[in-house]
Amino acid sequence: MMETGALNLRNVLPWLWTVLWIASIVLALLLFVGAPVGEALSGFWQGAFGGRRHAYLMATLSRSALIVGMAISVMLSFRAGLFNIGGEGQLVAGGLAAGLIAILLPGPPLVVLAAAIAGAMLAGAAWALLAGVLQLYMGVPLLVGSLLLNYPIRYIGSYLVAHPFRDVPSGMVQSYLVPQATWFAYFPGTRLDIGILFTLTATAFALVYSYGTLHGYHTRLNGLSADFARTVGLPVRRLTLQTLAISGAIAGLVGAIAVFGIHHRYIDGMLVQPLYAWTGIIAVLLVGMVPWAVPISGFFFAAVQTGAAGMERAAGVPKEIALVIQAVIILFVASRVSGALSSRAGRGDGDA
Amino acid sequence: MAMLDLLLDPSFAASIPRFVTPILLAALGGALCERAGVFNIALEGFLLMGAFAAVLGSYFSGSPYVGALAAMLAGMALGLVFAEFNLRRGGDSIVVSIAINLLAAGLTTFLLRAIFDVTGAFSDAGIVGFGPVRLPLIEDIPFVGQILSGQSALFYVALLCVPLMHVFLARHRLGLRIRAAGENAEALRAGGVEPRRVQLVALLACGALCGLGGAQLSIANVNLFVENMSAGRGWIAVVAVLLTRGRPWPLFFIALLFGAVDSLSFRVQGLGLAQQFTDMMPYLATLIVLVALSWWRARRARGETR
Amino acid sequence: ADKLFVYVSPDALGVNAFLKMGQTGIEAAGEKYGADVETYESRTAAERLENVNAAVNEGADIVVLLGFEFNDIIREVAPTAPDIQFLMIDQCIDDRPENVHCAVFREYEASYLMGVAAAMMTETGKVGVVGALDIPFLHRYTDGYAQGVKSVKPDASVDIRWVGGESPFADPVRAKEQAVAMNAAGADLIFTATAGGDFGVFEAAKEKDFKAFSVDVNQCPNAPGHIVDMTLKHVDTAMVQAIGEILEGGKQLTVSLGLKEGGMSAMALEEDNIAGSGCLIADHPEVAAKMREVAASIEDGSLKLEDPMFAK
C-alpha cells in the first residue's frame, strides 16, 4: 500500500512539472502582450467548456465530433502498421460525395441521407484503397502515396464546386445546399447537431473492433510485425486493403457529418483548412495509439482549440499568441504522454 | 504550339530556380534529418521562421548576408526546440513537428507586430535583398543560361549543397555518423557515439538549411515578409524527402521536377486551364514519376533474377 | 459602455486591407456611438459559425459580418436572436428577418475604371490581371477590369490568372511569378487583387518595370512610380453610416454602395488626394479625365454594368 502511494506521487510529479512549465510560459507570453491573465485563463476555460447554457462546450463537442472521428480513422490504420496519412483526402472525398449525392439524388429525405452517408463512406474507402493499391501493386510507399493523394482530391473537389456544381448566387465556391430535410437535427435546446452520435458510434465500433474482434486482432498483429503475420498465414494484403477501407470509410463518414451537421453543403476548403485530419493524427500519436485514450485525446485537442479562441475573445489575446500557446501546450503534453505510454508499434513497419 | 512557346519562354526558364531553391534547401535539411533518423515534418515552420528572420536581419543591417545568417540562426533555434521535445523529452516526432509549425506561424506573426508594428505583411525599402548574380559567358547559352545565370546567391548555394551533401554523407566523419544514427542507432551507441547528439547536429543543420530556404523566399524571390509566406512549400519538401529517402541527388531531381512543373503550371493557366487543375500538376507529376520508377524497378528486379 | 458591437471577419485579418478596414470601421463606430467593440477573426468555415454563435452568446447588440461567407450562418442564427442586429457587408440574403441589414459594394464599377485606364495606357495592347483564387467574388475585380479594357480597346487582350497554391491570399512569391509570367507574355499593365500577394506584384513591377493597379487602399507608396491607380473601397465609412441607421431603428436596411454612393472610388476620382498620392495617375490627366467621364456615366445610369459575381 505504501508502495502504491509512492508510485502515485512518482506518476503525478512529472505532470505537475509539465503543468508548471506550461503555466509559466503562458504567463510570460500573456504578461508580455499585456493581456489580463485572469481573464485570459477564464476565457480559455469558458471558451472550451462554458458559455450560456454551455454553448461553448457544445462548440467543443461539435469540433470533437470531427476530430475524434478522424482520430479513430487514423488509429485503425496506424495500429495495423499502415502509415496512412491520407485521412484528409479521404475526408474530402467523403464530404464531396455526401454533398453531391444529397443534391443530385431525388427521393425521401431519409433515403437520401442514408444514401449520401453510405456514398460518403464508400468514397472515403475508395480513396484510401487507391493509396493501398498504389502501395501493394505499384510499390509506392503508403506514407508517400496517401500523402500525395490528398492534393488531387482537394483540387477535384474545388473544381467541382467551382464549376459544374457551384451555387452561383451564393457568390462562393460551394455547392448548392443539401435539402433542408436532410440536415442533422440539433439536440433540443442546444446548437449541437446529432453528428456526434455518428462519431460515438464509430468510436464504439473502433473500440470493439480493436479489442474484441478477430479482424482487429489480426490487423494488430500485422501492424506489430508484417513478417510475423505473413509467417503465421494471415492474409496480409487483404488485411491491408480491408483496414484501409474501414479507415477511409470512417474518414468519409466524418466528411458527411460536416456536411449534414454543420455546413449543409460542400464549401471549398471547409474540410482542409481546419486541419481536422492532421489534428486527428496528432491526437492518435499523442496517446501512442492506445484505443481507449484516442477519443479523450481528440476531445483534448478540440478543447485546446476552442479554448484558445475563447481566450482571444475574452482577453483580446491576439490570435498569434493563441497559436503559440496551443503549440506550447501540445509540445509539453506530447513529451509527457509519450513518456508515460510507451507501448507503441514501430510505425512504417508494415509499409515501404 | 502554344505549349512549345511556353516551354521555350526565357522567363519560364529563369523562374524555375526561384521555385526550386526554397524547396531544395528545405528538402536538403529534411534529408539530413531523415538520414539521421529524425522524422522531421516541420520544414514548413522552419522555412517560415527563416523567411521572417531573413527580413529582420536584412532590415536592421542593410545586408542580405546578415539576413541569411539571421535566417540560419532562427532555423537552428527551432531545430533546438525540436531536439528538446523530441530527442530529450521523447515527444512523438509528428506531434512535435506539427506543434512547431503552429509555433512558427504564431511567433512570426507576433514578432511582426511586436517589432515592425504591422500586421500581415512587412514591406520596406530598408529590406535589402539578394540581387541577381550574372555569370558571364554562361548567360549567353540559350535557355540553360537563363536558368543558371541571373539568380540569387542562395540558388548557387543550394546547387552547391547537393554534391557537397553527397560527399559529406559519403566521406565525412559526421556524415557517416548521421547515416549510422538513421540506420542502426543502437550500433552507433555501442560504438561509443550517442546517436541523439548526432541527431541534434542534424536538426541544427536542417534548421540552418531551411533558414536559407526561407531567406530565398523573403529576401531573394521578393523583398518582404508576409504572414504564412512559406505557403506549403515546406510540405512539398517533406514529400520530396520521403520520396527519395533523403538521398541528395534524387532529391535534387525531384525538387527540380516540382519547381519546373509548378512554374509551368502557372504558365498553362495562360492557356485557359482551370486553376484547380494547374495546382494539381506537381502532385500528379510526382505520382506519375513514382509509379513509373517503381514499375521500372520491378522490371529490372525481374530481369535480375532471370 | 452599455453597448457591444462585434465584428466577425471571414478570414484572418493578416494582410487583407479590406478586412482590416472593417476593424477600423467597427472601432470608429464604437467611438462614435459609445459602444465596446470586439473583433472575432475566423480562419475557417467552421470558425465563422462558431464566432457568430459566440457573438450571440456574448450578447452583442450589433454583429457586423464582412464578406459573403456568412449567408448560411445568418439564415440560421439571425431568426434565433431577434434582439441582435446583424449587419452584413458585401452580401445580402433573400427573405431576411427584420434584424438583418445589408451593405454591398459594387467593386466591379471601380475595377471597370481600372480597365479603362489600362486600355488607354497599354503600349503592347496586352494587359493582365491576377486574382488570388478563382472564386466568384474576385471576378468582380477581374471581369470588371476586363470589361473596362474592352470598352476602350476591343482588340486588346486581357490575361486573367490566379495565384492558387496552398495559401492563395498570402503568397507574394507565387503572385510575383504570375505577374512576371504575364509581363513576359506581353502584358504591360497588371491589375492585382491578390491580398497578401499584392506586394509580390509590386516587386515584379519594380523589377520588370511595368505598371500595376491595385485594390482597396492607396498602395502607391509601396512601389512609387509603378502603381497607376487602385479601386478604393470605403468599408469604414460605410460601416459607421449603416450602424448609425440601424441604431436609429431602421429595419431590414439595404445599402448598396458603388461609385455613386461614394462607397467605391478610385484615386483618379478623388481630386483632392490625387496630387499627394504618389500614384502615376497624377501624371496622366487625360486618362484621369476619361475615367471620371466613365465614372459619371456609371453614376447616372447611362452605362449599366452586370455584377460579374453572378455570371455563370
Place this chain on the structure above:
Amino acid sequence: MRVELNGITVRFGPVTAVDDVSLGIEPGEIHALVGENGAGKSTLMNLLFGLVRPAAGTVVLDGVERRWSSPQDAIASGLGMVHQHFMLQDTMTVLENIVLCAEPVGRFGFVDFAAARRRLDAIAAEHGIAVDLTREVGRLSVSQRQTVEILKVLYREAELVILDEPTAVLTPQEKDRLFDTLRNFRAAGKSIVIITHKLDEVMEIADRVSVMRAGRLVRSSLLDETSRQEIARGIVGGELPEARTRKAQAAGDVVLSVRDATIARRGRPVGPVSFDLRAGEIVGIAGVSGNGQSELVRGLTGLDPLLSGGISLCGQSVETLDVAARRAHGMSYIPEDRQRMGLALGASVSENANAGRDDRSAFTTGPFLRHGAMMRFARAIIEDYRIRVAGPSAAASTMSGGNKQKLVVGRELTRNTAVVVAENPTWGVDIGAIDFIHGELMRMRDSGHAILLISTELDEVIALSDRILVMYDGAISGEVSGGEANREDVGALMMSRGKAA
C-alpha cells in the same frame, strides 16, 4: 589487461539482472561465461563495456577503478565487444562499418579511408583474416558479418575482447577459424571473454570458466579444475537429463514431396531441389547458412513463390497455395528468426499463442474474440512447454530468448500437423531449452509426424535426423543416413558440390 568486477549489481526496474557478481579476468586468458537464457551474462558484459550502469559495484582495470559514462570511454581504455546481436550498419560498406566511431580524419573532418585501408590490410595480414572491404554489409553472410565485428575490435586495438555468443551462427569450419583467431589473440597477450551456450566449445578453448544463474555467479574456476558435468550442473542448477536415444521406427507414407523446385534469390535462383519427407521421420537439412536453405524454406511454406517445380503436401499439390492454405493443409513452421517472424514482440503471449490457429470457432464467436478461451489456450501452452513468463497477458518481448523460442515451438507443434518445418529451432537458447525442444521434436516424430529440420548446427542435425540432406550452393549436394553420419563426412559435403546421392 587485468579486469576485476567487484560486487556488481544491475537492475532494470524491478528486475535484478545481475546480483552482486565479482569476477576477475586475467591477461592472456580466454574466459568463458556460461549460463542459461536470462542469467545475466550479456548484461554483465554490457556493464563492463559501459552500455549499462551498475546499481552497485566497481570495475577495476589494471588496479585502477574506472567509471564509464559511455562505451566510448571503455573503448578508449582498450575494451572491445562483439555483441550478441550484431551492431552493424547494413547499408554501409565493410570499411565504413569498421571505421565508424573511430574514424581517422583528414582535413575538415573528412575520413581518411586510405589510411584506414592500409591499417586494415596490416591487421588482416597479421591475423589471417580476409574480407572484401568494399562490400555492403547487408549483402554479407552471417559469418562474414562476424568477421567484420572482429575487425572492428582489432582496428580499435582492444586489449580485452568480449564476444557474446559468437558461434551461434557459425559452421564448424567457421568456428574453427574464429577459435584460431582467438588463440592468436591470447598469444598476443589480450584477454578474451566468450559467452556461449555450447559446452564443447568451452571445453575446447577456455582457460577459465564462470557460470551464472539467475543473476548470480555460481562458480568461476580454471577449466582444468572442473569438468563438463560440473559446469552443466551449475548452469541448470541440478542434474542434466539423460542423453536421448532414437527409437528405431519405419518411416510411413510420403507426406511432403518436393520436385525440381526453384526459388528466386539475389543472383542465381536456388534449386532445382527434389526430396521426399515421410511420416514418422526427421529429415535434416544441413549446410552452411546462405546456401539456399532459407530460400527453400520460404518456398516450401509459401512465403515466396516457386519459379518452377512442384510441392505436394499430403497428396495434394500446394505450390500455388498461399501460406494460410498450406498451413491448413497440414504444415507448421518454426521460423529461425523468432524476434521478427516467430513472434509479434509487441503483442501479448496469448495473442502470439493464438495467432494462425486453425480452429477459429474455438476462440471466436462470430467476428468476436473470446478472450477467456484465448487465455486458456495460452496458459496450456505455457504449462505444457514450461515457458517462464509472468502470464498469458505479458508482452512477448519480456520473455528471454529461450522462452520465446519455446512459445513458438509450442504454438506450432500443438497444431499437430502432418509436416513440421523447423528452421534452426534451438538458435541461441540455453542447454535446458535445447534439450526440451529436441525432446518435443522427437516426440512428434515418434507419434508419426514428419519433421523437416533445417539447421546450421551440425551436431543437432546428426543427433536428431533419420536422414540428412546437405545443401551447398543452392542445391542438394548429398544425402547421408542419420545412423551412419559423422561430422567429417557431412562437413565435407557442406563445403563442396559433392556427387548427389
